[in-house]
Amino acid sequence: MDALFPTYARWDLTVESAEGAIIVDNKGKKYLDFVSGIAVCNLGHRHPAVIDAVEEQLKKYWHVSNLFKSDIQQEVAGKLVENSELDAVFFCNSGAEANEAALKLARKYTQKSKVITFLQSFHGRTFGTMAATGQDKIHSGFGPLLQEFVYLPYNDCEALEEAMDDSVAAVMVEVVQGEGGVVPGTETFLKKIQELCEKSGALFIIDEVQTGIGRTGRAFAHQHFNLSPDIITLAKGLGSGLPVGAMLGKEKLKEAFGPGSHGSTFGGNPISLAAAKATLSIICQDEFLAEVEKKGAYLKDELSKALTDQDLVTEIRGSGLMLGIACKAEVTAYVTKLRENGLLVLQAGPNVIRLLPPLTVSYEQIDEAVKMIKNNSIVEYSA
Template identity: 50%
Template sequence: MSALFGNYGKRRAQIIKGRGTVVEDTAGKKYLDFTSGIAVVSLGHAHPAIVKAIQEQSERLWHISNLFDIPGQEKVAQKLIADTHFSYAFFCNSGAEANEAAIKLARKHTGKHHIISFEKSFHGRTFGAMSATGQGKVHNGFGPLVGKFTILPFNDVNALEAAIDDSVAAIMLEMIQGEGGVNSVSAEFAAALAKICEEKGILLIVDEVQTGIGRTGTRYAFEQTILKPHIVTLAKGLGGGFPIGGMLGTAELYDTFGPGTHGTTFGGNPLAMSVAETVLDHVFDSAFLQNVQELSAYFVNQLKVNLPSTYTVQGKGLLLGIGCGTAEVAPYIAAAEEKGLLLVGAGPNVIRLLPPLTVTKEEIDEAITILKTILP
């Protein structure tokens, strides 16, 4: 009998090691990992540069707390804000924590409490992040949520315009709803968001926990739109597998988060910063991002050529989805695992494809071969 709570629906395979895109279970069976730990292992498993960074930093200093300056934080912050409209960064341990920080910052800065978010969104499972999440299954059973969140239909300009009044502090959304079905922000909706935030003085919070750090082929997914958010939240791929979260903000927000207003014990520790700096040195290289775009174009084309037209292909970069109509995808994901391909869903009817950003065309071809055998 397990000593663990049963809050996870565990898969059959027990993965014990990995290298690059390939992982291995206790029985010695190998799999192509097209989950990347849910968009986390951006440089693949056991990337030599990350292993080296952890080894070297672990021999110097793991933790000292934010009572002291941590030089690595400044280095990573400068890399994250370089050539952007952001001025400052805050570091924590996860995407949910980053979103909690964003919600607190927006409320404190504006003096208002009302935040708009969207159906099928996912922002985390802490109470603030859960309250912003537009999925009832995440809320069920936990009693009253944090107040003053209005959840609207995604990409619905009319609904957004109708909900705007002087009480709104911020609008919070993902550029691509990873958990909610790989749904991308439309150009029309982005234009409406930009206009409303500018005219009404509303803060725009973009949750890039899943889409950020090269996942969509640019540093941040919002860079592929006209949007210039006031706050962006990060996690997942920023640590390449090591727990880290972050929040970026514009210059006007600096005075709102003064000493004592917000904090974290472990956030931005030297070990995490060493890993994040290594990840950014690789991912933010222009040639690396160009390769992600080329791999994405290749992957999308192979999916469209090899799968029946009844399936849709959506998403950007290496955050892609296969829409399966009304069919439940859980059996397909289980069948793929049996054949050596690890996948994850995005809602009940979409297969999410999240290979490491270092995946090869040959590995994509292997995945396509397996997908062809499991999708009718």
């Protein structure tokens, strides 16, 4: 008898061990992992520096609550602030929690309720973040949602200009829509959001849960465009697989998040933050990030060459090591076939193959993945 709620459409694969970009199942079969826990294991599985940091913290203490001052919280917050244009950090346990904190802070600071998000966005599955998500399939079956969310077409400056007014508390956006199909925002669109937020007094919130922590070749994806958000949210890659999220905000927002305004029992847990500290120390280096950008460009170029004769492929898009192969037909069967042949990839909607390899992936492993994608015909396994 299965004692779990059936909330996940699980693959027929049970992991026994993992290291770097390789997963081994309970039958001894090896897989090249271009999922990375859905952009979580950015340093690959079981990175030695993260193991050492976690083991060191385990020998000190595991939990005391946020009633106590915490040196490790200050250290990790300092690293996040140092590598961003923001000033204050709230720690939580997940991306949904980080986005909940952002929504609460925006409403409390502005004393307004309306929040603009975008169609095909994804911000989480709590009631607040579900309401912020611009996808009907996420809303279906849960009754009335949290009110005053407005969903606009992504990359549509005209629609944004029409919707913006002084009643808007915030605009929340992904620099690259992940679950929505690996769709990058244009520089014009993202800068228009910033401009209109500044003009109307709304807060500019960027959801960096999937794009942050080096995934696109910058510490945070918005840095490609020299944007200055009021708030960014993080999780996934921050803890290399340990549960941790964070909301970063500008100095002016501190006044709205004083004692009693928000909290999290496990937020800023020292074990998770030990992993985060080690992760940030490696990823937030100019040389490391430059190499991620180089690998991303290489992967995209090799895919373009390998799939040039596949008429079903319409576009290869994304940023850094967050890429999508957009197709004219559904790709579920093709993704399953790749998995059977030893390559783990994801979907982003019905027609997009999503690639999220560890940032430490080797060029040889990239070549191996591209070869497998090329050798398994998308046409043969697409609906």
